[in-house]
Amino acid sequence: MTTITVTPNPFTLVPYDVEEITALLEEAAALAGISSGVDISLTVDEELFAPLTGHMSDVVDGRVVLWISGGNFEDNKRPCHFSADQARVDLSVMMLRAKDRLSDDFAAAPPDAQLSRGERAAWDTYAVGRAGRLGLDMRRPRQLYDFRLQHGFTDVADAAFERCWEAEHVTWEGIREICKETGAADRGPSKVPVDLLRQK
Amino acid sequence: MKKMLPESELARDERFVRTNIEDRLFDPRGPKVAQRNTGPARMGVDRPAAGERSRSLMHGIFVGEIQALEGAGRTCYDFDDETAPFQLKLDMARQCWDESRHCEISVKLGDHMGAEIGEYTESTFLFAAACNPDPVLRLCGVNRALEGLAIDVFNSMKDFGNESGDPVLEFCEDWMLADEVTHVKMGSDWLRRLTATDPERRERALEFQRTVDAIFNLGGFRGEDDENPIQLARNFRRLAGFTDDENDSLAALARESTVQAREMAEAASAALHASAQGS
Amino acid sequence: MTETTKPRAPFAPWDRRELPGLFAVEESARRVGNYKWAEMRLFEVLGGWVATIPELDVKLMLGRHTYHHAWHAELWHKRLPELREMNPDRLTVPPNDAFVTFMDAIREPEAPELTIEKLVGVYRVLIPRFIAVYTYHLNGTSTITDAPTIRSLKFALQDEFDDWRDGEMLLQSLIDTPEKVERAGRRQMDLERLYLVSGGIAGPGSLGEPVEEVRVS
Ligand SMILES: [Fe+2]
Ligand SMILES: [Fe+2]
Numbered sequence: 036m037t038t039i040t041v042t043p044n045p046f047t048l049v050p051y052d053v054e055e056i057t058a059l060l061e062e063a064a065a066l067a068g069i070s071s072g073v074d075i076s077l078t079v080d081e082e083l084f085a086p087l088t089g090h091m092s093d094v095v096d097g098r099v100v101l102w103i104s105g106g107n108f109e110d111n112k113r114p115c116h117f118s119a120d121q122a123r124v125d126l127s128v129m130m131l132r133a134k135d136r137l138s139d140d141f142a143a144a145p146p147d148a149q150l151s152r153g154e155r156a157a158w159d160t161y162a163v164g165r166a167g168r169l170g171l172d173m174r175r176p177r178q179l180y181d182f183r184l185q186h187g188f189t190d191v192a193d194a195a196f197e198r199c200w201e202a203e204h205v206t207w208e209g210i211r212e213i214c215k216e217t218g219a220a221d222r223g224p225s226k227v228p229v230d231l232l233r234q235k
Numbered sequence: 236m237k238k239m240l241p242e243s244e245l246a247r248d249e250r251f252v253r254t255n256i257e258d259r260l261f262d263p264r265g266p267k268v269a270q271r272n273t274g275p276a277r278m279g280v281d282r283p284a285a286g287e288r289s290r291s292l293m294h295g296i297f298v299g300e301i302q303a304l305e306g307a308g309r310t311c312y313d314f315d316d317e318t319a320p321f322q323l324k325l326d327m328a329r330q331c332w333d334e335s336r337h338c339e340i341s342v343k344l345g346d347h348m349g350a351e352i353g354e355y356t357e358s359t360f361l362f363a364a365a366c367n368p369d370p371v372l373r374l375c376g377v378n379r380a381l382e383g384l385a386i387d388v389f390n391s392m393k394d395f396g397n398e399s400g401d402p403v404l405e406f407c408e409d410w411m412l413a414d415e416v417t418h419v420k421m422g423s424d425w426l427r428r429l430t431a432t433d434p435e436r437r438e439r440a441l442e443f444q445r446t447v448d449a450i451f452n453l454g455g456f457r458g459e460d461d462e463n464p465i466q467l468a469r470n471f472r473r474l475a476g477f478t479d480d481e482n483d484s485l486a487a488l489a490r491e492s493t494v495q496a497r498e499m500a501e502a503a504s505a506a507l508h509a510s511a512q513g514s
Numbered sequence: 515m516t517e518t519t520k521p522r523a524p525f526a527p528w529d530r531r532e533l534p535g536l537f538a539v540e541e542s543a544r545r546v547g548n549y550k551w552a553e554m555r556l557f558e559v560l561g562g563w564v565a566t567i568p569e570l571d572v573k574l575m576l577g578r579h580t581y582h583h584a585w586h587a588e589l590w591h592k593r594l595p596e597l598r599e600m601n602p603d604r605l606t607v608p609p610n611d612a613f614v615t616f617m618d619a620i621r622e623p624e625a626p627e628l629t630i631e632k633l634v635g636v637y638r639v640l641i642p643r644f645i646a647v648y649t650y651h652l653n654g655t656s657t658i659t660d661a662p663t664i665r666s667l668k669f670a671l672q673d674e675f676d677d678w679r680d681g682e683m684l685l686q687s688l689i690d691t692p693e694k695v696e697r698a699g700r701r702q703m704d705l706e707r708l709y710l711v712s713g714g715i716a717g718p719g720s721l722g723e724p725v726e727e728v729r730v731s
Contacts, residue, residue: 048263082268084264086290087268089283112353184399227281227282232284236623244566246567248569309562311558331561332582335573335577335578
């Protein structure tokens with residue numbers, strides 16, 4: 036039996052519906068193949084609006100702990116309004132990454148707040164590519180640009196992107212290899228904390 | 236066709252969704268986010284949501300270019316030969332071609348970043364400045380204030396392209412920057428020529444320019460600190476005919492507190508709408 | 515080594531340019547003034563229409579073409595003083611009132627659903643007539659004395675041909691139902707009738723001998 040908790044409950048700044056989000060989260064967990072019995076908690080920062088987007092997927096003591104900016108759920112065409120389509124996409128990517136963390140393949144991966152931007156971009160690409168193959172409407176050019184920002188606008192980076200996007204099985208070690216290959220690993224640590232938006 | 240087309244009648248296909256600046260101004264989340272550290276607003280690969288913020292800004296530039304094209308086009312049409320001299324209209328026609336290219340460039344850059352046409356809302360305050368019934372005020376509001384902002388935006392984007400190693404962005408922004416300097420210069424030249432013997436009209440035009448400028452200092456969007464996403468491009472502004480005094484006062488305005496900037500932007504937005512109605 | 519003192523003919527054997535031409539200075543200036551007036555009205559309305567057109571490709575094309583026609587107006591504006599007209603505004607006039615009526619009709623459509631009407635007026639009626647009147651001037655004027663006008667005509671014609679093709683292709687892609695074919699046809703017919711009454715961009719005789727007065731019921 037899985038317990039899903041969504042915070043805040045209720046939303047006070049934006050008209051987001053906890054029940055609707057919970058249902059979408061269940062759907063995403065099923066799509067990602069998270070086994071029942073794993074508890075999931077999701078915190079939505081309702082103060083943040085688009086384009087201040089971001090999300091994090093961690094596993095703490097066997098529980099999936101998720102954080103997302105309210106901006107990710109916001110309908111770009113109607114500020115303050117919830118977009119179920121957008122939420123479905125982002126929650127699925129988050130759950131796919133949570134699933135990775137629950138496996139041995141990513142056991143050595145540090146929490147999201149400690150990942151480098153390059154590592155995160157490669158991992159996201161791996162998750163977004165899979166979400167697309169699971170039938171979700173994912174936008175490749177968008178992911179490619181985000182990947183290039185962290186790995187460079189080079190042929191080597193583009194080839195690495197292709198591999199991450201198409202891959203059915205990548206490990207944490209594989210993500211680190213990709214960062215070495217593109218040179219992202221040589222970039223100094225980010226001047227800005229990667230979880231800055233999460234800090235209040 | 237009538238002269239003076241109101242902002243509400245701008246023609247768009249079904250992809251575009253319009254919003255107004257008030258939506259943002261009265262969003263209850265605005266003041267909360269303003270008190271938080273969302274990272275260096277200045278564009279960079281290290282700032283949170285770098286990709287999404289670039290796409291959103293790029294789309295804003297794209298719709299801004301459409302409106303700049305529409306505004307320049309209307310200035311060719313709205314005035315008779317006495318109110319707007321032939322040479323001024325020629326300049327505006329030239330600007331139409333330039334802005335049309337900027338639209339093309341922005342669409343391609345949007346593709347490059349993974350943005351889609353109509354993905355974000357469009358606010359039409361740029362065109363509102365182009366509805367002023369006095370061509371001198373119109374040129375001050377559009378060519379000096381808004382195109383001046385375009386100089387700042389493109390220069391910041393060019394720096395971002397350079398920093399992120401994105402050759403496409405850097406190349407395109409450099410070219411657009413060259414055109415925008417020309418457009419601001421047109422505004423500066425016509426302001427001087429048309430108000431040479433009418434200091435009162437010149438003052439009104441500069442006041443209108445300040446009104447439009449105030450909107451864009453909203454929440455520190457533009458300034459000279461790391462907190463400002465868009466940096467004041469002093470050198471290019473000088474090339475375009477802005478005096479050091481003008482640049483200094485714009486920078487001072489930008490340094491006003493966020494709350495003050497918000498109040499000024501609200502007032503400016505109301506004034507802009509009133510001026511478009513010819514009152 | 516080149517022989518510097520050997521006389522050569524001023525005209526190379528293949529240079530067949532001739533002195534005679536159809537237009538005296540005054541007539542050339544009058545026509546150029548009419549061209550400028552028509553190009554001005556055209557570029558103004560193209561610019562004005564941009565904001566009223568929802569189709570992005572058409573919008574951007576008009577932005578480009580606005581400048582082309584403004585530049586032609588500028589070429590004619592600069593040519594006028596060279597044709598002894600020191601006050602270019604004096605000759606920047608329509609050939610007659612009927613031509614004003616015709617241009618007003620071209621410029622009339624405004625609503626966003628009237629893109630076909632806008633484009634038909636410009637690309638199926640007016641620009642083909644610019645091509646005709648410029649070609650007539652080009653072919654008829656003295657190739658030696660009026661060479662500066664010829665140069666400008668050639669630049670303008672190059673644009674007119676390119677712009678006509680751009681506009682015609684967009685029109686063909688917009689006219690996708692039998693009803694739209696009818697609409698385009700009706701619009702073209704209405705405007706051509708008005709044009710006929712005016713006699714042309716340079717008035718009666720735009721393409722040669724003045725024609726008999728035309729009555730259109
Ligand atoms: Fe522009
Ligand atoms: Fe511009």
